[in-house]
Amino acid sequence: MTAALSWLIDDRPGDGVFRVNRAIFREPELFELEMQHIFEGGWVFLGLASQAPAAHDFFTTRAGRVPILVMRDGDGQLRAFVNSCPHKGAQVAQTQQGNSRLHVCPYHSWTFDSAGRNRGIKWQRAGCYTESFDRDGHDLAALPHFAEHAGFLFGSLEPGVPPLAEHLGEAAHFLDLVVGQPEAGIELVPGAVSFTYDANWKLQLENCSDAYHFTSTHPSYIKIMERRQCGEGATAVRSIWEESQAWREDAEGVQGGSYSFDHGHVLNWGRIGDAEAHPLHESADAIRARHGDAGRDWVFNMRNLTIFPNLQIAENASSQLRVIQPLASGRTLMRTWCIAPKGESAAARRQRIRQYEDFFNPSGMATPDDTTAYESCQRGHASPVDPWLQGYARGMMASREGGNPLSDAIGVAPARSVLADSQLCDETLYHAYYREWARRLGPVLEGLRP
Ligand code: FES
Ligand SMILES: [Fe+2]
Structure with missing residues (x-):
């Protein structure tokens, strides 16, 4: 890491250190460079x-x-x-x-x-x-x-980029599994939602891969789930987690983990398993025929995929596609949709939408908690005292170069991987974001040195 970068990203794997300076979320000059060299300078x-x-x-x-x-x-x-x-x-x-x-x-x-x-x-x-x-x-x-890759369209304003296949690399396999990728392809469910929050775009980038915040940031959601489980409330929303318990117990051991890919793409995942309440349950056989046994299991896992820098797909009880659109160093526009396989039954579509509203919608039980947390962080990022953030250290002793048997099973070769129980909550996958950030901006920052 050059000196021009090392005041922003302290990446010393040999010393077991990875820290990010609060300034990276705050400074308008860096935002300008991010626009030029990431969002307007690549795929x-x-x-x-x-x-x-x-x-x-x-x-x-x-x-x-x-x-x-x-x-x-x-x-x-x-x-x-x-x-x-x-x-x-x-x-x-x-x-x-x-x-x-x-x-x-x-x-x-x-x-x-x-x-x-x-x-x-x-x-x-x-x-x-x-x-x-x-x-x-x-x-x-x-x-x-x-x-285009598997119905996902990408563009670049910069002529000198590698081919899309090279940019996506091995992460493309996880685009192939989005909502089971049927022959007919996938679509946005009508009803787009846009909202803004007063914080940096990288807070959303990180939060999609952040398993650590869930029980802390979303207690009201968890409490309501528990009360539904006891029979309270009347809702079409069902708990996939509860329904797939037997499946999970059969599946031995590992509860989840993460994969990091070249060019800043990451996936974090957790084992959920097939459940009747899952909108893809009716298509499980077709998914197996198309993606094989291991591919089918991956489709039913909880998966949060980020394709750097602006696409995130979160899949659990329903599926959300998010596009991150930075507006200023402290302001971000999010555009979100429910996504679905084309041609799914009316019953599955209904279930998908009800479960989407419950958790993902800005009027739902999770998104407002998250954006409130981003804004709180952004206020804290104003501080120049002890500027190094420590939220990049969980999992450093568990991170391995290359993949593992679960990625091997679907022929995916990530750059790094972590296997985890439910409390490890890996933070090393953010390293992929900041190493790509450094790769894009490092030469420019070096050139700006007095
Ligand atoms: S016709 Fe388009 S700007 Fe004048
Ligand atoms: Fe959240």
């Missing part, structure tokens, strides 16, 4: 192919601060563009999604088709343009890179 998740299933369908999103327009053209090909008019920069598509053969810029009515081609410049002939202007291209700017 980011843009959306699902199923968000634009038909010709001329489109949806809008962001890569860092840059507005993005993903469209399916008349021939069925998906493409991604900067959603900014070449005339003066206005956003050509103004809505989150829709279907349109033509997009008319709301500022001066330049018009573009669903393949991004300019189809009209208002009053062009009367415009006394030069020949040079007429020779110039007027189409929307396509992203230098746009690619």
